[in-house]
Amino acid sequence: MEKIRRVLLKRQPGLTVVMENIHDPHNVSAVFRTCDAVGVMQVELVYTKEKFPRIGKKSSSSANKWLERRRHTSVDDCFHTLREEGFHIYATHLGPGAVSLYDLDLTQKVALVFGNEHRGVSEEAAMKADANFQIPMLGMIQSLNVSVAAAVSLYEALRQRLACGSIDRCVLTQEELESLYEDWIKR
Amino acid sequence: MEKIRRVLLKRQPGLTVVMENIHDPHNVSAVFRTCDAVGVMQVELVYTKEKFPRIGKKSSSSANKWLERRRHTSVDDCFHTLREEGFHIYATHLGPGAVSLYDLDLTQKVALVFGNEHRGVSEEAAMKADANFQIPMLGMIQSLNVSVAAAVSLYEALRQRLACGSIDRCVLTQEELESLYEDWIKR
Numbered sequence: 356m357e358k359i360r361r362v363l364l365k366r367q368p369g370l371t372v373v374m375e376n377i378h379d380p381h382n383v384s385a386v387f388r389t390c391d392a393v394g395v396m397q398v399e400l401v402y403t404k405e406k407f408p409r410i411g412k413k414s415s416s417s418a419n420k421w422l423e424r425r426r427h428t429s430v431d432d433c434f435h436t437l438r439e440e441g442f443h444i445y446a447t448h449l450g451p452g453a454v455s456l457y458d459l460d461l462t463q464k465v466a467l468v469f470g471n472e473h474r475g476v477s478e479e480a481a482m483k484a485d486a487n488f489q490i491p492m493l494g495m496i497q498s499l500n501v502s503v504a505a506a507v508s509l510y511e512a513l514r515q516r517l518a519c520g521s522i523d524r525c526v527l528t529q530e531e532l533e534s535l536y537e538d539w540i541k542r
Numbered sequence: 543m544e545k546i547r548r549v550l551l552k553r554q555p556g557l558t559v560v561m562e563n564i565h566d567p568h569n570v571s572a573v574f575r576t577c578d579a580v581g582v583m584q585v586e587l588v589y590t591k592e593k594f595p596r597i598g599k600k601s602s603s604s605a606n607k608w609l610e611r612r613r614h615t616s617v618d619d620c621f622h623t624l625r626e627e628g629f630h631i632y633a634t635h636l637g638p639g640a641v642s643l644y645d646l647d648l649t650q651k652v653a654l655v656f657g658n659e660h661r662g663v664s665e666e667a668a669m670k671a672d673a674n675f676q677i678p679m680l681g682m683i684q685s686l687n688v689s690v691a692a693a694v695s696l697y698e699a700l701r702q703r704l705a706c707g708s709i710d711r712c713v714l715t716q717e718e719l720e721s722l723y724e725d726w727i728k729r
Binding site for chain 2: 358359362365366367381385388389390391392393394417418420421457490491492493494495496499500502503506507510511513514517518522
């Protein structure tokens with residue numbers, strides 16, 4: 356219970372992940388596990404071409420237990436909702452105009468979009484995002500595993516938030532904290 | 543062939559990974575793929591309790607094709623060799639005295655040690671390393687997947703090397719570059 360209070364104080368409602376048709380349950384689980392580790396509270400699901408995969412209890416070490424999921428029916432629906440809430444939306448997409456992950460300000464309210472293992476982020480999502488970014492790669496292989504890409508990006512957000520001290524300023528109200536606490540101790 | 547030259551110029555002989563009994567071939571493959579992406583040239587294998595797993599060709603997108611592997615018979619053998627070559631050795635290990643990943647200077651010659659999925663880095667390796675480090679975690683789950691931990695750590699090294707500009711200073715001699723090039727075009 357002490358742990359739940361400590362974890363809730365560090366939760367980052369201003370950091371979220373949009374999962375667009377990520378197919379492999381191991382990848383989904385790994386992304387959930389990283390989300391929990393960096394304090395993400397809620398993930399956004401845009402499953403328009405694939406079914407959201409069935410997740411084994413073991414593989415994510417139940418990280419999904421501590422994450423809210425919000426389903427959207429389309430990219431527009433998802434991005435509209437996020438923008439209403441003040442999020443900047445950045446999609447992992449190699450293309451003209453894509454900036455380096457390390458040039459993004461991830462201390463703001465940000466939603467990071469990751470796409471399907473084979474197709475990547477959809478053209479629609481890439482086009483409608485506020486910016487596209489890429490993780491620098493110096494090797495022979497052209498792409499990273501999606502769970503690795505999500506981990507590198509989310510941890511860069513955590514690093515920036517640790518560096519500027521914002522991680523220690525809880526943005527949840529006392530009321531929200533109490534309500535979450537009551538909810539979590541029952542899980 | 544142009545690509546091979548470009549990739550070789552960015553190779554980071556001063557950055558390596560020690561894999562200590564990592565068991566799951568998917569994890570080994572994912573670590574290899576990340577190694578290739580950040581410019582690691584050679585990985586160090588310490589398999590004293592497990593057999594080195596058989597790696598499928600597909601899962602790593604053949605990243606292992608572009609990495610040298612060096613086998614060691616013991617932690618001592620591995621660390622002795624690395625120290626002779628001037629490496630600082632940092633092990634992922636939660637324990638008293640462990641520092642944050644973000645407090646390490648990863649622009650020096652560094653070897654990062656990652657351990658088995660269940661047992662973590664051995665007590666011996668943790669004790670004999672120059673320092674132990676941990677990746678900050680704010681969530682309910684206690685640990686990260688080993689391939690995620692390796693990716694977050696290796697990309698922090700890449701970020702630091704990009705920031706200080708050392709990534710653009712090739713440390714291989716013209717002779718080494720030519721010899722590697724001759725070797726790589728045959729692969």
